[in-house]
Amino acid sequence: MIELRELTKRYGEKTAVDGLTFSVRPGVVTGFLGPNGAGKSTTMRLMIGLDSPTHGDVRIDGEHYDRMREPLHSIGALLEAKGVHGGRTAYNHLLCMAQSNGIPERRVGEVLEMVGLQDVARKRPKGFSLGMGQRLGIAGALLGDPRILMFDEPVNGLDPEGIHWIRTLMQHLAREGRTVFVSSHLMSEMAQTAQHLIVIGQGRLLADTSMNQFIAENSRTYVRLRTPEPERARDVLLEAGHRPVTAEDGSLEVEGARAATLGELAAERRLVLHELSEQRASLEEAFMRLTAGSVEYHAHDLPEGSAGGPGEAASGEPGEAASGEPGAAGAPAPAWGENWRKGQGR
Numbered sequence: 001m002i003e004l005r006e007l008t009k010r011y012g013e014k015t016a017v018d019g020l021t022f023s024v025r026p027g028v029v030t031g032f033l034g035p036n037g038a039g040k041s042t043t044m045r046l047m048i049g050l051d052s053p054t055h056g057d058v059r060i061d062g063e064h065y066d067r068m069r070e071p072l073h074s075i076g077a078l079l080e081a082k083g084v085h086g087g088r089t090a091y092n093h094l095l096c097m098a099q100s101n102g103i104p105e106r107r108v109g110e111v112l113e114m115v116g117l118q119d120v121a122r123k124r125p126k127g128f129s130l131g132m133g134q135r136l137g138i139a140g141a142l143l144g145d146p147r148i149l150m151f152d153e154p155v156n157g158l159d160p161e162g163i164h165w166i167r168t169l170m171q172h173l174a175r176e177g178r179t180v181f182v183s184s185h186l187m188s189e190m191a192q193t194a195q196h197l198i199v200i201g202q203g204r205l206l207a208d209t210s211m212n213q214f215i216a217e218n219s220r221t222y223v224r225l226r227t228p229e230p231e232r233a234r235d236v237l238l239e240a241g242h243r244p245v246t247a248e249d250g251s252l253e254v255e256g257a258r259a260a261t262l263g264e265l266a267a268e269r270r271l272v273l274h275e276l277s278e279q280r281a282s283l284e285e286a287f288m289r290l291t292a293g294s295v296e297y298h299a300h301d302l303p304e305g306s307a308g309g310p311g312e313a314a315s316g317e318p319g320e321a322a323s324g325e326p327g328a329a330g331a332p333a334p335a336w337g338e339n340w341r342k343g344q345g346r
C-alpha cells in the first residue's frame with residue numbers, strides 16, 4: 001500500500017504537486033492519469049525519495065522510503081526510460097543493483113528471463129531499442145521481488161507487442177496480490193490496464209475511483225441522427241425541446257434523449273432518417289472533459305474529432321512537441337494536441 005497525505009512539491013513559483021491525498025491498494029492495477037505536466041512523474045519521484053516534498057508525506061507500507069534499509073524489497077520502480085547507463089552490460093547493471101540491496105546473484109538471471117532479455121544479458125544497454133531499455137528497467141524494478149511496483153509511462157514509444165507485454169505483466173503482478181501503480185497521459189491505455197484510477201491535473205486530485213465507476217459517470221451518451229433534411233430536422237428537434245448539435249460530418253447529435261423518442265418524433269413529422277443510433281463518447285473524451293479545467297493552455301471550442309486530439313498524440317513521436325511559448329501574450333493558444341504532446345515522454 002502506498003499512502004500520500006497532503007503531498008505537495010513546489011519548484012520556485014511552480015506548484016508541481018498540490019496537496020495530494022490518496023492511497024494505492026494491493027491486488028489491482030491502479031492507473032495514475034493526467035495530461036502532460038500534471039505532476040505524475042514528480043509524485044512518483046517523491047514516493048521513492050528522489051525528491052523531497054515541500055509539505056506532506058508518502059508512506060510505503062507504513063514506512064518512509066529513505067528510512068528503508070533494503071528498499072528494493074519493498075518497492076520497485078521504473079521511472080524515465082533513459083535512466084539506464086550504457087557503460088555496463090545489462091547483467092552487470094542488474095548485478096550492481098542486486099549487490100547493494102542484499103539480493104542474491106541468481107535473481108539477476110531470473111529477472112532477465114522474466115523480461116525476455118536473457119539473450120542480450122552480456123550486451124551493453126547503449127545499443128538497446130527503447131523497448132529493450134524498458135524491459136531492462138522493469139527487470140530492475142522486479143529484482144527485489146517487491147510487493148509494490150511503480151511504472152512511469154512504461155509504454156511510451158513502445159510497439160504494440162511491447163505494450164501488450166507490459167500490460168499483461170502488470171495485471172499478472174496485481175493478481176499476485178502486489179500493489180501496481182502505473183502512470184499514463186492516455187485514457188485509452190489505462191482503460192485496458194487499470195481497475196482503479198487516480199486522475200490529477202495541475203498537481204491536484206481530480207478523481208480517485210474505480211475504472212467502472214469512472215466510465216459510468218463520465219461517458220457522455222447521445223443520439224446521432226443522419227438525415228437528408230438536416231435543416232428541417234434541426235427545427236423539428238428544437239421545437240420538441242431538444243438541443244441538437246451539428247457534428248463535423250453533418251450529422252446531428254442530441255444529448256439527453258433516447259433513440260426511441262427521437263425515432264417516434266421523426267416518424268410523426270415524416271422526417272427521413274438514414275441513421276438513428278445511441279452513442280457513447282470515448283473514455284479519452286471523458287478524460288479530456290475532466291481535466292479540461294486543469295490544463296494550462298488549450299484551444300477553445302475545438303470541433304469534435306478534429307485533428308490534434310489525444311488519440312493522435314498516442315502515435316505521435318516524443319520530441320515533436322510544439323516549441324512555441326504558450327503563455328506569451330498575444331500568441332495564439334496551441335491546439336489541444338500540441339498541448340497534449342508538449343513534453344511527451346517526460
Ligand SMILES: Nc1ncnc2c1ncn2[C@@H]1O[C@H](COP(=O)(O)OP(=O)(O)O)[C@@H](O)[C@H]1O
Pocket residue numbers: 011014015016034035036037038039040041042043346
Ligand atoms: N525539477 C523541476 N524543476 C522545475 N519544475 C519542474 C521540475 N520537475 C517538474 N517540474 C514541473 O512540474 C510540473 C509537473 O511535471 P511532471 O511531474 O513531470 O508532470 P507529468 O509527469 O505529469 O507530465 C511541470 O510543470 C514541470 O515543468
Ligand SMILES: [Mg+2]
Pocket residue numbers: 040041042152153345346
Ligand atoms: Mg511524466
